[in-house]
Amino acid sequence: xxxxxxxxxxxxxxxxxxxxxxxxxxxxxxxxxxxxxxxxxxxxxxxxxxxxxxxxxxxxxxxxxxxxxxxxxxxxxxxxxxxxxxxxxxxxxxxxxxxxxxxxxxxxxxxxxxxxxxxxxxxxxxxxxxxxxxxxxxxxxxxxxxxxxxxxxxxxxxxxxxxxxxxxxxxxxxxxxxxxxxxxxxxxxxxxxxxxxxxxxxxxxxxxxxxxxxxxxxxxxxxxxxxxxxxxxxxxxxxxxxxxxxxxxxxxxxxxxxxxxxxxxxxxxxxxxxxxxxxxxxxxxxxxxxxxxxxxxxxxxxxxxxxxxxxxxxxxxxxxxxxxxxxxxxxxxxxxxxxxxxxxxxxxxxxxxxxxxxxxxxxxxxxxxxxxxxxxxxxxxxxxxxxxxxxxxxxxxxxxxxxxxxxxxxxxxxxxxxxxxxxxxxxxxxxxxxxxxxxxxxxxxxxxxxxxxxxxxxxxxxxxxxxxxxxxxxxxxxxxxxxxxxxxxxxxxxxxxxxxxxxxxxxxxxxxxxxxxxxxxxxxxxxxxxxxxxxxxxxxxxxxxxxxxxxxxxxxxxxxxxxxxxxxxxxx
Numbered sequence: 001x002x003x004x005x006x007x008x009x010x011x012x013x014x015x016x017x018x019x020x021x022x023x024x025x026x027x028x029x030x031x032x033x034x035x036x037x038x039x040x041x042x043x044x045x046x047x048x049x050x051x052x053x054x055x056x057x058x059x060x061x062x063x064x065x066x067x068x069x070x071x072x073x074x075x076x077x078x079x080x081x082x083x084x085x086x087x088x089x090x091x092x093x094x095x096x097x098x099x100x101x102x103x104x105x106x107x108x109x110x111x112x113x114x115x116x117x118x119x120x121x122x123x124x125x126x127x128x129x130x131x132x133x134x135x136x137x138x139x140x141x142x143x144x145x146x147x148x149x150x151x152x153x154x155x156x157x158x159x160x161x162x163x164x165x166x167x168x169x170x171x172x173x174x175x176x177x178x179x180x181x182x183x184x185x186x187x188x189x190x191x192x193x194x195x196x197x198x199x200x201x202x203x204x205x206x207x208x209x210x211x212x213x214x215x216x217x218x219x220x221x222x223x224x225x226x227x228x229x230x231x232x233x234x235x236x237x238x239x240x241x242x243x244x245x246x247x248x249x250x251x252x253x254x255x256x257x258x259x260x261x262x263x264x265x266x267x268x269x270x271x272x273x274x275x276x277x278x279x280x281x282x283x284x285x286x287x288x289x290x291x292x293x294x295x296x297x298x299x300x301x302x303x304x305x306x307x308x309x310x311x312x313x314x315x316x317x318x319x320x321x322x323x324x325x326x327x328x329x330x331x332x333x334x335x336x337x338x339x340x341x342x343x344x345x346x347x348x349x350x351x352x353x354x355x356x357x358x359x360x361x362x363x364x365x366x367x368x369x370x371x372x373x374x375x376x377x378x379x380x381x382x383x384x385x386x387x388x389x390x391x392x393x394x395x396x397x398x399x400x401x402x403x404x405x406x407x408x409x410x411x412x413x414x415x416x417x418x419x420x421x422x423x424x425x426x427x428x429x430x431x432x433x434x435x436x437x438x439x440x441x442x443x444x445x446x447x448x449x450x451x452x453x454x455x456x457x458x459x460x461x462x463x464x465x466x467x468x469x470x471x472x473x474x475x476x477x478x479x480x481x482x483x484x485x486x487x488x489x490x491x492x493x494x495x496x497x498x499x500x501x502x503x504x505x506x507x508x509x510x511x512x513x514x515x516x517x518x519x520x521x522x523x524x525x526x527x528x529x530x531x532x533x534x535x536x537x538x539x540x541x542x543x544x545x546x547x548x549x550x551x552x553x554x555x556x557x558x559x560x561x562x563x564x565x566x567x568x569x570x571x572x
Contacts, residue, residue, distance in 0.1 A: 001068065001092055002501045008067035009034060009081055016060035017042060032073065032080030033494060039077050050077030083497075085490050089545075090479040092497055096552040097474065104499045104559055106148035106507070112335025113149050115141055118250075118257075119156040122239035123163040124197030125188070125390040126249050132374050132429050132438070135565070137340040138255040139430055139512035140369065142563045147507035150335070155257040156326060159239030159264050160224050160232070161319075162217070163204075167196060168234045169217045170203035178202045188392055193245025196238065197388065218314070225267060225316050232264045249392055253422065254565050261329070263322055271325040272317055276310055279321075282359055291318075299354045301347070308351045323352050327366070331356070336365045338510070343370045343435075369510045371434040398425050401446055402454075406572075409448070419567040420446075420454050427453035430564050431516035451520050453566055456557060459523035461572040463554035466535055467547065474551050477544055485545075488529040492549055495522050499556050503563070512564060519560035526553050 006023045013021055013036055021038060029035035039054035046053070054074040061079075063072050070084030096103045117137020120130050137153070145151045158164070177198035188194045206213040223231035243260070250256070266272050276292075279285060284294045286307050293307030301308065310321040330337050341349055349368045356362045376389060398421030403414055428445035432438050448454045467474070485493070499518070506514040535546045558568040 001088070001095065002497050002499075005066075005068040005083075005497075006034065008065075009036070009069065012061050012066050013038060013057070013079070016057050028498070029078070029080060031075060031078075033083045034069075034081040036079045036081075037077070039079060043077070053077070054079050083490075083494065085485050085493060086483045088497075089485060089489075089493050092493060093545075093548045093552055094479055096496065096555055097548070100555060101559055101562075103555060104503045105146055106500075106504065108148045110148040110150065112333075113144055113151045113338055114154060114330050114333055114335055115144070115151055115338045115340075116154040116156060116330070117141075117340035118255075119158070120246065121158055121161065121163055122193075122196070122242035122246070123167065123200045124242065124388060125185075125191070125193045125392060126246050128376050128389045128391055128394050129373065131391050131394070131425075132371050132434075133340050133342065134250065134253070134255055135426055135429050136369065136371055136434055136512060138253075138565050139515075139563060140338070140340070140510055142565060143503065143507050143512060143515065146559075146563060147503055149507070152333075152335075153256070153258045154330065155260050157239055157243060157260055157262045158319075159236045159262050160221070160267060160322075161263070162221065163200060164235045164239050165217050165221045165224070166203035166207050167199050167238045168231075169213065169220050170199055170206065171238060172234070173213075173216075175199070175202050175206060178205075185390070188390065191245040191248055191392070192241045193243075193249075194390075196242040196245070199238075221316055222314070224264070225272075227268060227270075232268055236262060236264045249390075249395075252395065253391075253426075254567075261326065263326070266322060266325045266329065271329065272322050275325045275328065276317060276321050279310055279324075279355075279359070284359070294355065294359075296351065296354055299358060301350055301354060320348070320351060323348070324355050327352055327356055328360070328362075331362050336367065338367045338369065340369045340371065343372050346370055367510070369434055372437040374429060374438040374440055376440050394425065395422055397442075398422060398445075401442060405446055405448065405454070413571060416569045416572055419569050420457060420572070423453035423457060423561075423566040426564060426566050427456070427516060430512050431520070433511065433513045453561075454572075456519050456523045456561065457566070457569055458572050459526050460554060460557040460561065460568045461570055462530060463526070463550050463557065464570040466530075466550050467554065469536060470543075470547050472544075472547055474548060477548065479548070486529075486533050488525065488533055489546070489549060491525050492522075492529060492553060495525060496552050496556055499559070506563075515560050515563050519557055519564075522553065522557060522560070526557075 006026050009026055010021050010023060017038060019038060027035050039057055040050045043050040043053040054077050058072050058074050058079050061072055063069055068083055068088050069081050071082045073080045115137065118134045120126055141151050141153050178201035181198040181201050182189060185194050207217060220231050224235055279294060284296060286293060286295045288305045288307045290305050290309045291313045292311040293309040295307050308320055309318050311317055353366050356366060399418050402421035402424065403417040406413060406417055424445040428440060429438060431451060444450065445452055446454060448458060502514055502518045506512060533546060535543065535550060538546055561568045
C-alpha cells in the first residue's frame with residue numbers, strides 16, 4: 001500500500017508539472033505524511049518564489065484522484081500530502097490480518113544472491129571480534145529472502161592455512177594440548193573448537209621455538225598444495241573438528257549456512273593451480289622479492305613491493321590466489337556475489353574484484369558489505385598466547401545478566417532469559433550502521449527502557465498480553481467503527497504502512513540497521529499509545545479498532561525481530 005500511495009502521488013505530480021519524478025522524490029515528513037520539494041526545482045528554473053510555485057502545483061492536483069490521500073497543503077515551498085486515515089486504516093489492518101507474517105514481503109522471483117559471511121579460521125572458538133560479521137550476514141540473508149531474493153549462504157573453510165597445518169602436524173607428533181588453556185576454559189571443553197584451540201596454542205609455541213617443527217609444518221603445507229591426499233585429509237579433519245564446535249555456537253545464535261566450501265577442495269581439484277598458471281601469463285604478472293604477483297597499480301592498487309603476491313618464493317600460494325579461485329567458483333554458480341567483510345579487508349577485496357573484472361572479464365556483480373569493529377572493554381587478548389574472548393562466554397554472561405534484570409523486576413520467567421540475553425547482544429550490534437564502530441555496553445544492551453532488544457521484545461509481549469486478555473477472536477472481528485482515530489493511532493498506522501518500504505530499503509542498501517531503527521521507533525510509539533489510549537477498557541467500537549491495531553503492531557514487531565534473528569517472546 002505504501003508503494004501504491006507513493007506511486008499515485010508521483011503520477012499526479014508528473015501530470016501537474018510535466019516532470020518525470022520517481023518515488024525517490026517523495027519523502028516522509030515531520031509536518032505531513034509525505035512531502036515533495038519539486039516546487040524548489042521548478043521555481044529555480046523559472047525564477048519565481050518556491051512558495052508561489054508550490055501553491056500553483058497544489059492547485060492543479062485532484063486529491064480525490066490520489067490513492068490514500070485525504071488533503072494537500074503547502075508550507076514553506078513544500079507540497080505536503082496527508083493520508084486519509086479513516087479510509088485507509090481498515091484496508092491496511094485487513095491486509096496485515098490476512099497476510100500475517102507475510103506482510104511486508106517483496107515479490108518472489110528476484111535474482112539469485114550468493115552471500116558469504118563469517119568464514120572464521122578453524123583454529124578455535126568464535127571470537128567476539130568476529131561476531132558482527134555473522135550477525136550482519138545472517139540478518140542480511142533473512143532480509144534479502146524476505147524481500148524476494150533467492151539467497152544461498154556460503155561459509156568458506158580455510159582448512160589449508162598455516163594455523164590448521166600447525167594443528168595437524170602437532171597431532172601427527174602427539175603434542176599435548178596447552179594445559180593452561182584446558183584449565184581456563186574447562187567449562188567449554190565439551191566443544192571441539194575449544195579442544196582444537198588448546199592444541200593450536202601448543203602448536204604455535206612449538207612453531208615459534210622449534211625450527212624443526214616449523215620446517216615440518218612448512219613441508220606439510222607444500223605437500224597439501226601439491227595435492228597430497230594424506231596431508232589434505234589431515235588438515236581437513238582438524239578443521240572439521242573445529243568447525244563442528246563452532247556450529248554448536250551458531251546453532252545457539254540461530255544462524256545457519258547452506259553451503260560449506262573447503263579450501264582443500266579448490267586445491268584437490270586443481271582450481272588454484274589453474275588460477276596461478278593463467279595469471280602467470282597475463283601482462284600484469286611480475287616477479288618481486290616476495291614472489292610472483294600482479295602489478296595492479298594501473299588500477300589504483302598500490303602494494304608494498306609493487307605487486308599483489310600470488311606465489312611465495314617457495315612456490316606455495318598465498319591467500320589471494322585461493323581467494324580468486326574461490327570467487328571464480330562462486331561466479332560459476334550464477335547470480336550476484338555478496339561478501340560480508342571487516343573494514344581491514346577492503347584492499348584484499350579490491351584486489352579480487354579487480355582481478356575478476358579486469359583480467360577475467362567477469363561482469364558478475366561483486367559486492368562487499370564492510371563493517372567496522374566492536375570494542376569489548378578488557379577483551380583485547382592474544383589467541384596465540386591462549387587468551388581469547390569466545391562468544392560462548394559472552395552469551396553466557398548475557399543470559400546471566402538477563403536473569404538478574406528479570407529477577408530485579410520481580411518476574412518469574414527465567415525461561416525467557418536466553419531469548420532476552422542473546423537478543424540483547426544481537427540488537428546492540430545490529431542497530432548501528434555496519435560502517436560505524438561500536439563500543440559494546442551491557443547497560444545499553446540490556447536496558448529495558450531504551451533502544452534495545454529487551455525494550456522491543458517487551459512491547460511485543462505486551463501486545464500478546466493485551467490480545468490474550470481481550471478474549472476476542474480477531475480473525476472473526478469486523479472492521480467497522482474505525483473512524484475518529486487518535487493522533488497516536490494514526491502514527492502507528494503510518495508506521496505499519498511504511499514497513500514494506502523499510503524492508504525494501506534494508507535489502508537494497510544491505511542495511512539491517514534500518515530494520516532495527518524502525519522496530520525501535522514502532523515499539524516506542526506503541527508504548528506511548530499503551531499509556532495514553534485505553535484498549536481493553538475503551539468503548540466497544542474504539543476497543544475493537546485498537547485491538548486490531550495492537551495485533552497489527554504485534555505482527556510487524558515479530559517480523560522485524562525475525563529479520564534481525566531475534567526471538568519475540570509472548571511473555572516477559
